Amino acid sequence: MVTLTPIAQNSTPREHTYLQPSVFWSIRQGFPKRLSLLIVTLALAVPLLAWAIVSYAGLVPPMFLPTPTAVLQAGMTMFAENNLLVDVLASSGRVLAGFLVAALIGVPMGIAMGTFYSMDSLFAPIVGTVRYMPVTAFVPLIIIWLGLGEASKVLIIMLGVVLYNAIMIADAVKFIPNDMINVAYTLGGSRRDVLLQVIIPAAFPSVLDTLRVNISGAWNFLVIAELVAAQSGLGFKIIQAQRFLQTDKVLFCIILIGLIGLVIDYGLKSLSQKLTPWADQTRH
Template identity: 80%
Template sequence: MANSSLKIPQPSPRKYLYLPPSVFWSIRQEFPKWLSLLLVGIALIVPLLLWTAISSLNLVPPIFLPTPAAVMNAGIKMFAEDNLTLDVIVSSTRVLAGFIVAGIIGVPMGLAMGTFYSLDSLFAPIVGTVRYMPVTGFVPLIVIWLGLEEPSKILIIMLGVVLYNAIMVADAVKFIPNEMINVAYTLGATRRDVVFKVIIPGAFPSILDTLRVNISGAWNFLVIAELVASQNGLGFKIIQAQRFLQTDKVLFCIALIGVIGLVIDYGLKWISQRLTPWADQIHH
């Protein structure tokens, strides 16, 4: 009878919480175009205003941080007197050549690793080991093997990107659902059909995104590549200006590389949207 007097606490009714609507903090929902443009403007203008204020008030010596106007004047002078246009063309050609070679090698390797467990077991130890080795450590060997001409510079840029292409493409292939492959086999597809009609089309949007992301790595290795007995190029100009403490020229060349990279990024994004319009529909 004593036990019957005990009252077992009953769980309180569950309260359902409703999220209030939010524009700024919405997760993968529609976002106003005007607000997007406003945030882009703030992200670009605020750092520029801070730079202008700090340099104009001489809070930092001009030799370390010249004003934006001084940097622009240095850039105009470099285009007019130092033939900077030729340096832009030379550097862009080197980056493009190294990146194309990295794509020709890295993309098929990534497809093979992501598709076949046998090739993943074969290549993964090599890729996983070599990608931690600094490319700068190979520069003396590359000079010995290829000399000081263009092939050595292209090889340095290629080595900086190729393994990341392979790894990211392999991961993209592994995200293709096994159900798609099994359905293809059920419909009578051969292994060749699965590779060329299921895996490659399924991974194609991710391959384009991989190339768009990794081309920035090619530009990052440009300065290292142009350390090898270069007489022109944006990396060469940066190194040359650094030796004479010409910070305005250094900053302009760095900003110019950033602008070129941004144009390439938006260009590749535009191409990706035209070639794979279904990818955006899936994401949205």
């Protein structure tokens, strides 16, 4: 027989502990814009300051780490004398073409995989296997299939991104609550209605975020794509400068790609917030 021990009459109630307010460590409770701007400035200034100290002090030979001034001068020379703007436009066009093809294939595939078990069974083994295969291993085959023209470069960029688009969007669709789908069925919606009016609108913010994240992958595969007999492009300039140990030009092209990617990232983030005002505005 189990006996219950009575609560002592003199027992004191549990003391309540209150969360101490914090500005720096607050969890999704807002953050002062001035402090955010200060942190961003420090995050960019500290590495630049370290680079300047090491390079200007001569702690590293200029061939391995040129000074920021030398890198900037090399970039100005490339724009003025080597038509670097043409290379920027060429690389941007290749990235845009490859990324658009990857989006046109990957987005519908991801929505289908996340919505229908049949499509998940069909595509998941292919996506799960091929995405572990290095794109560089396909370069010889791509050259044989498509030659040395622009199509081969676009295909390399597309292959580097398309499967990640599909699998990330499929996961986003699978996280849509079943209650939303069941309510649509209860209100008389057909499968087509559920797909077009429930699943796609609910997944749309995640689709935009996926594309924003994966466009960085397209730029990462740019140098690989421009190894294929390219005569222009930022990747081509990097490879050309590397052959002659022109580290200042290599660094400038790398920084330029980073700046272009940063502009694209903020542009897509702003577009996402305008097109999906109902979604979480704290996305990064």
